[in-house]
Amino acid sequence: MLDQNNELIAIRNLYKVFGRKPEQAMTKVKAGVGKDELLAEHDHTLGLKDINLTINKGEIFVIMGLSGSGKSTLIRHFNRLIDPTEGQILVDGVDVMSLGKKDLEQFRRHKMSMVFQRFGLMPHRSVIENVSYGLAVQGVKKKERLEKAAQWLETVGLKGYEEQYPSQLSGGQQQRVGLARALCTDAEILLMDEAFSALDPLIRSEMQDQLIELQDKLHKTIVFITHDLDEALRLGDRIAILKDGELVQVGKPEEILLQPATDYVEAFVKDVNRARALTVETVMQPPVSRITATTIGEALEQMKKLPEDYGYYVNDDGYQGVVLRETLEKAFAEDADAEVDASVWEPLDAISADAVLETVIPETLETEYHLPVVDEDGELQGELSRSALVEVLGDTTTSEAA
Amino acid sequence: MAEKSWLQDFPQMERGDLIAIRKTLDGAYRDFSREFGDTIEAFFDPLLTFLVWFEQLLLQTPWWLVLAVIVGLVWLASRSWKLTAGITVAMLAIGYFGMWDNTMRTLSMITVCTFMAILLGIPIGIIMARSNRAQSVITPVLDVMQTMPAFVYLIPVVMLLGIGKVPGLIAVIIYAIPPVIRLTNLGIRLVDKEVLEAATAYGASSTQRLFGVQLPLAMPTIMAGINQTIMMALAMVVIASMIGVKGLGQPVLKSITNQYFTLGLLNGLAIVALAIMFDRVSQAWAKRSQKHLGGAGHA
Ligand SMILES: Nc1ncnc2c1ncn2[C@@H]1O[C@H](COP(=O)(O)OP(=O)(O)OP(=O)(O)O)[C@@H](O)[C@H]1O
Ligand SMILES: [Mg+2]
Numbered sequence: 143m144l145d146q147n148n149e150l151i152a153i154r155n156l157y158k159v160f161g162r163k164p165e166q167a168m169t170k171v172k173a174g175v176g177k178d179e180l181l182a183e184h185d186h187t188l189g190l191k192d193i194n195l196t197i198n199k200g201e202i203f204v205i206m207g208l209s210g211s212g213k214s215t216l217i218r219h220f221n222r223l224i225d226p227t228e229g230q231i232l233v234d235g236v237d238v239m240s241l242g243k244k245d246l247e248q249f250r251r252h253k254m255s256m257v258f259q260r261f262g263l264m265p266h267r268s269v270i271e272n273v274s275y276g277l278a279v280q281g282v283k284k285k286e287r288l289e290k291a292a293q294w295l296e297t298v299g300l301k302g303y304e305e306q307y308p309s310q311l312s313g314g315q316q317q318r319v320g321l322a323r324a325l326c327t328d329a330e331i332l333l334m335d336e337a338f339s340a341l342d343p344l345i346r347s348e349m350q351d352q353l354i355e356l357q358d359k360l361h362k363t364i365v366f367i368t369h370d371l372d373e374a375l376r377l378g379d380r381i382a383i384l385k386d387g388e389l390v391q392v393g394k395p396e397e398i399l400l401q402p403a404t405d406y407v408e409a410f411v412k413d414v415n416r417a418r419a420l421t422v423e424t425v426m427q428p429p430v431s432r433i434t435a436t437t438i439g440e441a442l443e444q445m446k447k448l449p450e451d452y453g454y455y456v457n458d459d460g461y462q463g464v465v466l467r468e469t470l471e472k473a474f475a476e477d478a479d480a481e482v483d484a485s486v487w488e489p490l491d492a493i494s495a496d497a498v499l500e501t502v503i504p505e506t507l508e509t510e511y512h513l514p515v516v517d518e519d520g521e522l523q524g525e526l527s528r529s530a531l532v533e534v535l536g537d538t539t540t541s542e543a544a
Numbered sequence: 545m546a547e548k549s550w551l552q553d554f555p556q557m558e559r560g561d562l563i564a565i566r567k568t569l570d571g572a573y574r575d576f577s578r579e580f581g582d583t584i585e586a587f588f589d590p591l592l593t594f595l596v597w598f599e600q601l602l603l604q605t606p607w608w609l610v611l612a613v614i615v616g617l618v619w620l621a622s623r624s625w626k627l628t629a630g631i632t633v634a635m636l637a638i639g640y641f642g643m644w645d646n647t648m649r650t651l652s653m654i655t656v657c658t659f660m661a662i663l664l665g666i667p668i669g670i671i672m673a674r675s676n677r678a679q680s681v682i683t684p685v686l687d688v689m690q691t692m693p694a695f696v697y698l699i700p701v702v703m704l705l706g707i708g709k710v711p712g713l714i715a716v717i718i719y720a721i722p723p724v725i726r727l728t729n730l731g732i733r734l735v736d737k738e739v740l741e742a743a744t745a746y747g748a749s750s751t752q753r754l755f756g757v758q759l760p761l762a763m764p765t766i767m768a769g770i771n772q773t774i775m776m777a778l779a780m781v782v783i784a785s786m787i788g789v790k791g792l793g794q795p796v797l798k799s800i801t802n803q804y805f806t807l808g809l810l811n812g813l814a815i816v817a818l819a820i821m822f823d824r825v826s827q828a829w830a831k832r833s834q835k836h837l838g839g840a841g842h843a
Contacts, residue, residue: 251747
């Protein structure tokens with residue numbers, strides 16, 4: 143996944159200090175003065191400290207942290223709404239800091255678009271004018287931009303609201319307008335600063351669904367900011383955690399959950415409902431108990447090497463069912479050269495690698511075997527034991543799992 | 545002895561010195577106005593022409609036509625029957641009590657002053673909003689303009705340009721312009737940061753931001769400033785009549801010197817009627833044209 147050529151945004155050694163003399167304060171920061179001390183003794187705020195990260199084409203990259211941790215500051219560096227005190231910002235190989243005024247405008251018009259926490263809609267423009275704002279700034283002809291805007295409004299489910307004004311819409315609807323506005327410019331990168339935080343939980347999860355659905359179609363590169371871990375786990379391909387302006391950990395959701403880099407991250411993820419946040423794929427073991435032989439004799443040979451008294455039978459059509467040693471031995475006594483067929487294996491429903499753990503808990507309780515895990519094509523991918531599941535859900539969710 | 549008395553009396557500058565300073569300054573200014581008075585007057589000539597033309601237009605046009613146009617404008621701007629009817633009655637009364645011509649003169653004066661104040665004030669306000677340094681320079685100037693007794697700056701204006709319409713106009717503008725400037729600045733500074741940020745993020749240039757976002761969203765505040773400017777201009781009209789501005793101010797001035805209470809009252813009421821007209825109409829218009837903003841434009 144972490145393909146070097148796929149890298150779209152790169153942040154290198156980024157520092158941001160707010161205050162009257164940031165350069166002077168920088169020397170203090172580099173000497174190791176912390177955020178609180180810098181504020182108390184030098185009257186400067188440490189916004190970001192030595193941030194290094196890369197964001198790949200087509201991924202949803204979530205930046206997470208508590209209030210004041212510097213999330214907004216960081217995302218505003220991507221399109222240079224904020225200038226760094228020090229460091230490099232590369233987008234598609236272009237050093238954003240090297241852009242002149244005109245080039246920066248062009249860059250903002252075509253490369254990135256942004257969705258804001260409090261929507262940032264223009265109250266004096268109608269919904270359709272808001273959606274087409276990006277195109278208007280680019281100088282696109284009115285007819286063309288309104289047509290395009292109407293399409294995007296329809297995509298986000300707001301057809302018929304074209305002539306309304308933002309103040310006439312609910313929060314969720316307003317943020318849909320914000321989303322449509324961002325999509326309308328066809329920019330490759332979508333910056334979303336706590337885009338759903340101002341919405342109530344139900345609308346919020348609706349918007350998350352809509353975003354995931356859109357992303358499946360559009361394959362944008364999305365930088366999504368949130369202070370809500372559940373949202374981060376739900377949306378993120380990768381998650382970065384910020385604390386007091388420093389990057390604490392970057393990784394896939396399961397890495398964050400299962401291998402927290404610091405106590406801070408651990409405390410952060412402690413209350414997450416892992417059964418809901420993790421998929422089978424992240425906790426399954428490799429499929430060791432695999433039986434592929436065509437004759438009973440060979441199958442029994444394979445079985446003898448397995449740790450358990452059963453195995454998963456796999457042929458050209460993928461996973462078929464579970465084979466017991468007992469059954470094989472019986473069949474072997476009758477005819478060692480007979481072909482393995484449906485009479486030998488027992489049906490045992492496989493679970494999908496993408497399934498959320500919560501949904502497979504009943505299955506693990508029903509059988510004493512490890513559950514076979516298959517991908518979309520029915521190929522055996524791994525196996526899930528009840529003990530592995532219990533261990534992962536462990537101390538945090540035992541009560542719910544029981 | 546002199547060493548002691550400074551405890552009792554404020555140590556003053558020598559009378560002679562003070563007089564010398566006054567003489568030098570006044571003399572210098574007088575020389576300046578003699579030298580450049582004509583040039584400066586020529587500079588304001590187009591303004592005078594326009595002012596005279598507009599005044600003549602209001603005076604020469606039959607009263608019923610002017611009345612119809614005023615009432616029509618009031619209706620268009622406010623869409624309120626009550627207000628329109630009230631203005632009609634007030635204007636009829638003004639005519640009936642023989643104050644029509646003076647009212648027209650004042651009306652033209654106010655219109656031109658307001659127009660000029662907006663023309664100058666909004667750009668200055670914009671400059672102030674864009675640069676903190678400009679703000680810190682202009683704000684004290686505005687403070688002085690608003691607190692300095694109006695009579696004081698009548699003096700240099702009169703010295704420079706003599707008595708008449710243009711000095712009156714300039715005095716009124718100086719007196720009335722601060723609210724437009726201040727509130728344009730304030731309105732732009734109060735524009736919701738996130739909305740402005742959104743415009744920037746979509747690549748709007750600073751001109752696009754100014755005309756597409758900042759000014760429209762600051763409009764309610766700017767309108768409040770324009771409204772105050774009009775009111776101040778009306779108040780100044782009486783004072784400006786001292787330097788020869790014709791209109792409702794002159795009878796008021798005459799009433800003060802001759803103790804004609806009724807004449808003063810009637811003309812005063814006519815000014816009030818004009819004030820109410822400008823005030824209500826501009827507010828109603830502002831409200832109607834900004835109904836979508838609903839405060840959402842400001843953080
Ligand atoms: N313009 C500014 N001037 C001074 N300090 C600032 C400025 N903007 C941000 N900061 C400081 O930088 C730090 C990070 O702020 P930032 O807005 O990025 O936090 P955040 O993670 O987005 O928080 P939230 O979840 O509340 O939005 C804070 O300590 C804040 O006080
Ligand atoms: Mg923020």
